[in-house]
Amino acid sequence: MTKDAVRGSSDRSILILTSLADWPKHGYALVKDIEGFAGVKLGPGTLYSALAKLEQAGLVEALPAEDRRHPYRITAAGLEFLRERLTESARIAEVGLRRIAVASS
Amino acid sequence: MNRHLLRALLALYPRAFRDRYGTEVARLTDELISAGEITPLLAVLNLAGGAALEWGRVLTGSRRAAFAVSAAAVVAAAGSFVFAVAGIFYVAGHARPPSRVATARSVSAPAAIALPAAGCAVNVNSTVPGTVQITVGTNSAAQSAQAIEAPGPVVIVLPGTPSAVPERVQISSADPCAIKLPPPPWPPIVKG
Numbered sequence: 001m002t003k004d005a006v007r008g009s010s011d012r013s014i015l016i017l018t019s020l021a022d023w024p025k026h027g028y029a030l031v032k033d034i035e036g037f038a039g040v041k042l043g044p045g046t047l048y049s050a051l052a053k054l055e056q057a058g059l060v061e062a063l064p065a066e067d068r069r070h071p072y073r074i075t076a077a078g079l080e081f082l083r084e085r086l087t088e089s090a091r092i093a094e095v096g097l098r099r100i101a102v103a104s105s
Numbered sequence: 106m107n108r109h110l111l112r113a114l115l116a117l118y119p120r121a122f123r124d125r126y127g128t129e130v131a132r133l134t135d136e137l138i139s140a141g142e143i144t145p146l147l148a149v150l151n152l153a154g155g156a157a158l159e160w161g162r163v164l165t166g167s168r169r170a171a172f173a174v175s176a177a178a179v180v181a182a183a184g185s186f187v188f189a190v191a192g193i194f195y196v197a198g199h200a201r202p203p204s205r206v207a208t209a210r211s212v213s214a215p216a217a218i219a220l221p222a223a224g225c226a227v228n229v230n231s232t233v234p235g236t237v238q239i240t241v242g243t244n245s246a247a248q249s250a251q252a253i254e255a256p257g258p259v260v261i262v263l264p265g266t267p268s269a270v271p272e273r274v275q276i277s278s279a280d281p282c283a284i285k286l287p288p289p290p291w292p293p294i295v296k297g
């Protein structure tokens with residue numbers, strides 16, 4: 001699993017990386033946090049499919065289990081990947097909003 | 106959720122995934138259902154869908170695409186069976202009508218993107234099984250349309266004549282969030 005493969009997947013990976021950007025979280029905390037800031041409720045299958053992909057790509061890592069569940073932490077590579085993607089998204093959003101403004105005027 | 110049903114759902118996943126994440130998936134499923142965050146029926150659908158995705162990822166990664174399609178069909182059939190069993194459990198154990206689930210499954214919203222120029226190729230890759238409809242054309246009339254059976258990649262070749270510069274590419278599927286488009290600018294087609 002490579003970064004390119006993660007890039008080609010859905011934006012759920014970005015939601016998870018964004019959620020982990022401040023501190024480690026386990027599955028339930030991830031679901032609640034993502035729902036809070038993005039309004040997207042991930043199911044258990046969806047969440048762990050994305051987590052598996054991110055872990056294989058080296059973008060997140062599992063911490064030692066607490067109470068039979070692993071918290072997950074974003075890696076340095078994950079932070080860099082997230083920074084690139086969010087910068088790219090911001091650039092596209094800026095272009096899109098500018099064009100909408102031109103079309104509306 | 107019923108223990109046997111949850112075990113049956115986890116059995117749909119590839120062994121490596123099940124060994125690594127099975128316990129956590131089961132626990133999260135229980136937590137979400139207990140907290141009222143998700144209904145048992147939606148959990149069943151989500152887990153069955155996740156299993157299909159995992160098999161697709163495993164088999165596509167080993168370049169056995171043809172076999173992947175067959176395996177996906179088997180998983181889908183197994184998922185349908187589990188879904189039917191889950192429906193029986195759900196109806197037997199819950200008073201809420203299943204119409205809420207039917208509404209959630211009918212989500213459909215087209216994604217539209219602006220095109221910088223004609224003569225470009227756009228790679229589209231959907232990871233969710235089902236038919237993805239792709240329409241290339243102007244805002245007033247579609248010029249061409251094609252459908253792919255997801256999961257799978259497809260390249261859209263945009264019309265290259267000045268009079269046929271498309272104003273949009275519209276892509277729709279049961280889950281538009283699963284469709285990934287690369288950001289523009291897209292590379293021009295190299296004509297041999």
